[in-house]
Amino acid sequence: MKHEGTQRAAAIRDAQTGFAHPLIRKLSNHSVLSEEECRAIIEATRRTTTFAAGDDIAKRGDRIRGVNLLLEGFAYRYKILEDGRRQILAYLLPGDFCDLDVFLIKWMDHSIGALKDSKSAVISPAHILKLTDQFPNLTRALWRSSLLDEAITREWVVNIGQRAAYERMAHLFCELFHRLRAVGEIDGKSCPFPLTQIALGDTLGLSSVHVNRTLQELRRNNLVSLRNGLLTINNLAALEAAALFSPDYLHLRMPEPSFGTI
Amino acid sequence: MKHEGTQRAAAIRDAQTGFAHPLIRKLSNHSVLSEEECRAIIEATRRTTTFAAGDDIAKRGDRIRGVNLLLEGFAYRYKILEDGRRQILAYLLPGDFCDLDVFLIKWMDHSIGALKDSKSAVISPAHILKLTDQFPNLTRALWRSSLLDEAITREWVVNIGQRAAYERMAHLFCELFHRLRAVGEIDGKSCPFPLTQIALGDTLGLSSVHVNRTLQELRRNNLVSLRNGLLTINNLAALEAAALFSPDYLHLRMPEPSFGTI
DNA sequence: CGATCGTTTGAGTTTGATCAAATGTGGTGG
DNA sequence: CCACCACATTTGATCAAACTCAAACGATCG
Numbered sequence: 001m002k003h004e005g006t007q008r009a010a011a012i013r014d015a016q017t018g019f020a021h022p023l024i025r026k027l028s029n030h031s032v033l034s035e036e037e038c039r040a041i042i043e044a045t046r047r048t049t050t051f052a053a054g055d056d057i058a059k060r061g062d063r064i065r066g067v068n069l070l071l072e073g074f075a076y077r078y079k080i081l082e083d084g085r086r087q088i089l090a091y092l093l094p095g096d097f098c099d100l101d102v103f104l105i106k107w108m109d110h111s112i113g114a115l116k117d118s119k120s121a122v123i124s125p126a127h128i129l130k131l132t133d134q135f136p137n138l139t140r141a142l143w144r145s146s147l148l149d150e151a152i153t154r155e156w157v158v159n160i161g162q163r164a165a166y167e168r169m170a171h172l173f174c175e176l177f178h179r180l181r182a183v184g185e186i187d188g189k190s191c192p193f194p195l196t197q198i199a200l201g202d203t204l205g206l207s208s209v210h211v212n213r214t215l216q217e218l219r220r221n222n223l224v225s226l227r228n229g230l231l232t233i234n235n236l237a238a239l240e241a242a243a244l245f246s247p248d249y250l251h252l253r254m255p256e257p258s259f260g261t262i
Numbered sequence: 263m264k265h266e267g268t269q270r271a272a273a274i275r276d277a278q279t280g281f282a283h284p285l286i287r288k289l290s291n292h293s294v295l296s297e298e299e300c301r302a303i304i305e306a307t308r309r310t311t312t313f314a315a316g317d318d319i320a321k322r323g324d325r326i327r328g329v330n331l332l333l334e335g336f337a338y339r340y341k342i343l344e345d346g347r348r349q350i351l352a353y354l355l356p357g358d359f360c361d362l363d364v365f366l367i368k369w370m371d372h373s374i375g376a377l378k379d380s381k382s383a384v385i386s387p388a389h390i391l392k393l394t395d396q397f398p399n400l401t402r403a404l405w406r407s408s409l410l411d412e413a414i415t416r417e418w419v420v421n422i423g424q425r426a427a428y429e430r431m432a433h434l435f436c437e438l439f440h441r442l443r444a445v446g447e448i449d450g451k452s453c454p455f456p457l458t459q460i461a462l463g464d465t466l467g468l469s470s471v472h473v474n475r476t477l478q479e480l481r482r483n484n485l486v487s488l489r490n491g492l493l494t495i496n497n498l499a500a501l502e503a504a505a506l507f508s509p510d511y512l513h514l515r516m517p518e519p520s521f522g523t524i
Numbered sequence: 525c526g527a528t529c530g531t532t533t534g535a536g537t538t539t540g541a542t543c544a545a546a547t548g549t550g551g552t553g554g
Numbered sequence: 555c556c557a558c559c560a561c562a563t564t565t566g567a568t569c570a571a572a573c574t575c576a577a578a579c580g581a582t583c584g
């Protein structure tokens with residue numbers, strides 16, 4: 001981890017993505033922010049920190065010094081049981097908060113790791129307090145964004161609890177693809193997927209051997225391929241059907257049409 | 263479902279439970295509320311509705327008219343896949359919000375059912391807006407409470423993803439016992455548990471047959487017994503050990519000592 | 525007194541785990 | 555450039571956890 005100087009004030013709007021700032025873009029999916037609120041967000045997220053792939057952004061037991069807002073990169077939230085079993089709880093994309101729990105707890109009860117080189121903005125608790133005192137509408141927007149995180153976590157419960165391995169993996173791919181598209185990280189039919197098969201197993205509650213075989217089956221059915229940290233979805237519509245996937249729980253404002261042969 | 267008249271203003275404090283109002287009690291676990299904020303809460307939750315066991319409090323697809331705050335009873339959140347598979351996502355106890363998602367969405371993307379006769383307060387969106395405009399500190403407390411809900415959901419992911427059936431069931435019992443104790447619903451070593459084995463299976467991602475056998479094993483090991491909607495925990499310490507349970511994720515203010523022979 | 529719903533039991537099957545080894549693959553240093 | 559190392563992926567064989575199907579048993583209720 002490496003601290004950087006002050007970030008240059010970014011333009012609020014951007015022709016391509018709607019908003020250049022990841023948090024503003026994310027909140028704008030479900031909330032309307034004033035010019036003043038946008039400025040306050042940019043102001044609050046000037047201090048940034050970078051992490052290399054493999055670094056921990058926050059570790060279980062850490063005293064919480066501020067909220068990390070992921071600006072660039074790819075991170076994951078995970079919990080480890082006393083006997084070593086690991087469960088990955090979420091993937092964090094630009095615009096996502098790593099540890100909003102600062103409100104709730106003094107120490108992290110789980111960890112966050114970076115899967116790619118990442119950059120985060122660190123917002124101090126005092127800053128959050130000030131923002132939420134001053135801007136009730138912004139506070140509701142932030143609250144909403146954590147409700148959205150919970151909706152995703154709930155879908156993971158459904159996924160792991162009810163779906164078979166094949167459906168389960170397909171579902172994860174669909175979710176990631178939709179979320180990455182919303183933050184402009186896809187390239188045609190491909191998106192970054194910087195996970196080993198072991199990590200994929202710890203995400204889905206499967207052994208890595210079974211992950212490998214399930215992946216082969218998805219490949220054999222010409223739905224996806226996964227190589228060198230790049231996930232390619234050949235037929236999104238068919239993959240969504242196989243996964244019993246419906247994107248509504250993601251609450252992305254502008255659903256783009258699924259491509260595919262069906 | 264049956265609408266009732268205006269509830270009599272309850273005393274804010276109660277000698278036994280600390281706070282008579284379930285929401286004030288819950289928020290006080292992690293936040294400090296002013297006298298004025300407490301009054302605003304009581305004011306906002308006057309309109310109540312009752313539900314009989316088995317009723318749906320909110321159904322998937324419902325247009326959201328207000329937030330339901332559970333005041334009395336026992337409810338559950340669930341989602342059903344297109345092919346009928348059901349996953350239970352949470353249990354709701356007095357003080358819990360049923361559908362805070364009102365902020366995020368216009369229609370429910372999952373359902374809530376009552377497991378026992380229940381009473382909820384209905385807070386209109388306009389009322390929420392007013393409260394959050396007026397009381398930033400209260401807003402943060404409510405936000406915190408939804409972060410807590412998410413922490414529980416995350417632990418469910420760990421539970422279903424990593425723990426074996428026996429541990430998994432033990433873990434659920436531990437969680438429910440701690441949460442019910444925090445709202446004053448336990449009686450000695452027993453607490454209400456108004457679930458069929460089928461529902462228990464849909465909670466844990468197990469078939470009802472396997473639930474039955476796992477339950478027998480827990481009984482055989484003299485850890486719990488479950489009869490007539492009453493769960494009795496004979497040895498909480500041993501149950502927690504079997505479940506790899508640690509209560510910190512529940513963020514209950516005053517952890518009471520576990521009883522048991524160890 | 526059926527009827528309905530939940531629990532329990534048995535038998536057989538399937539999914540996915542475990543163990544072990546072989547085969548890539550990318551990076552490092554000589 | 556090659557040898558080597560550390561990892562990740564792939565494959566095979568075996569095993570166990572959990573599922574399915576089917577039937578019996580028990581409560582509860584109009």
